[in-house]
Amino acid sequence: MNPSNEFEDQAKEFRKQYDRVYQEISKVIVGHADIVNGVLTCLFAGGHALLEGVPGLGKTLLIRTLSQVLDLQFNRIQFTPDLMPSDIMGTNIINETPDGQRVFSFQKGPLFAQIVLADEINRATPKTQSALLEAMQEHSVTVGGIIHRLEEPFFVMATQNPIEQEGTYPLPEAQLDRFFFKLVVEYSTREELSTIIDRTTRGDWAQPEKVMDGTTIRKWQALIRKVFVAPQVQDFAVRLILATHPNGPFASNVTNRFLRFGSSPRGAQAIVLAAKIRAMLDGRFNVSFDDVRKVYTPALRHRVLLNFEAQAENISPDSVLTEIIADVKEKAPDGQVPLPSSEKVMRK
Numbered sequence: 001m002n003p004s005n006e007f008e009d010q011a012k013e014f015r016k017q018y019d020r021v022y023q024e025i026s027k028v029i030v031g032h033a034d035i036v037n038g039v040l041t042c043l044f045a046g047g048h049a050l051l052e053g054v055p056g057l058g059k060t061l062l063i064r065t066l067s068q069v070l071d072l073q074f075n076r077i078q079f080t081p082d083l084m085p086s087d088i089m090g091t092n093i094i095n096e097t098p099d100g101q102r103v104f105s106f107q108k109g110p111l112f113a114q115i116v117l118a119d120e121i122n123r124a125t126p127k128t129q130s131a132l133l134e135a136m137q138e139h140s141v142t143v144g145g146i147i148h149r150l151e152e153p154f155f156v157m158a159t160q161n162p163i164e165q166e167g168t169y170p171l172p173e174a175q176l177d178r179f180f181f182k183l184v185v186e187y188s189t190r191e192e193l194s195t196i197i198d199r200t201t202r203g204d205w206a207q208p209e210k211v212m213d214g215t216t217i218r219k220w221q222a223l224i225r226k227v228f229v230a231p232q233v234q235d236f237a238v239r240l241i242l243a244t245h246p247n248g249p250f251a252s253n254v255t256n257r258f259l260r261f262g263s264s265p266r267g268a269q270a271i272v273l274a275a276k277i278r279a280m281l282d283g284r285f286n287v288s289f290d291d292v293r294k295v296y297t298p299a300l301r302h303r304v305l306l307n308f309e310a311q312a313e314n315i316s317p318d319s320v321l322t323e324i325i326a327d328v329k330e331k332a333p334d335g336q337v338p339l340p341s342s343e344k345v346m347r348k
Contacts (some may be wrong), residue, residue: 066300
């Protein structure tokens with residue numbers, strides 16, 4: 001079979017299974033199409049999702065429903081102020097062997113699952129929040145100097161209440177950067193509320209079916225990375241990241257005025273991967289400029305840090321990013337697209 005035809009067939013199968021997952025979730029979740037698609041984008045990109053919204057909007061239900069649709073091991077961790085890192089990761093305990101000797105053995109915590117729901121993650125103290133850093137980046141946990149690998153695929157789906165509410169602790173920047181997307185869950189519409197009431201007050205509870213397992217998910221993750229990104233489109237994504245760096249060569253006026261720090265390289269990785277998924281779902285095998293624009297805000301809203309002036313004027317990260325993406329042109333100002341350093345070495 002022609003490699004291009006094989007890739008096209010696999011892409012069609014991916015879209016078919018993606019739609020099945022979406023439809024099964026829709027049996028339980030009413031509306032919030034952008035949020036569902038955002039969570040699924042994180043899933044197939046191999047990243048983690050952070051959902052923010054006031055209590056009662058269905059954030060936890062969405063993630064629990066996703067775990068029912070996927071044939072993966074699922075654990076939920078309810079974050080509270082008294083939760084300790086060992087309550088999440090696990091700890092070494094003393095066991096007595098049949099011959100009377102006492103030995104240490106590792107007792108796994110709830111973090112040892114393939115889908116972990118970190119519910120109300122900003123209710124826990126920073127010490128406990130930081131326990132997720134290694135797991136989210138390295139997919140491993142180190143306890144007592146011993147590294148314990150987590151089973152693949154591994155996803156952390158976290159929910160948090162708006163930071164203005166009492167009893168919350170802001171997530172450190174290092175942990176926020178490890179989330180692929182930050183998705184803001186808004187209130188339901190009039191029609192959606194009516195549907196929610198019909199579904200929940202008549203005892204007619206839908207049961208989603210399992211659609212795919214971990215092996216299939218990892219196959220789609222590998223396929224997505226094969227989607228082509230033209231040099232000029234990749235350079236557009238790169239310049240969008242550089243435009244968030246205050247006083248940098250690509251910084252705009254709004255960047256210098258309202259941002260304290262810009263995005264890390266993880267932001268660029270998230271934009272390109274998410275854009276590849278959008279291209280695949282649209283039946284294309286190359287990323288467009290519009291794909292990059294569509295994923296720009298959820299990929300970066302938690303990776304830019306506002307300064308005191310922005311906070312004083314109640315400026316949101318989304319509004320700053322909207323102005324930045326309007327300022328950055330598709331075509332580079334100098335008309336040149338730089339080659340990656342690896343290609344430069346090969347050409348020499």
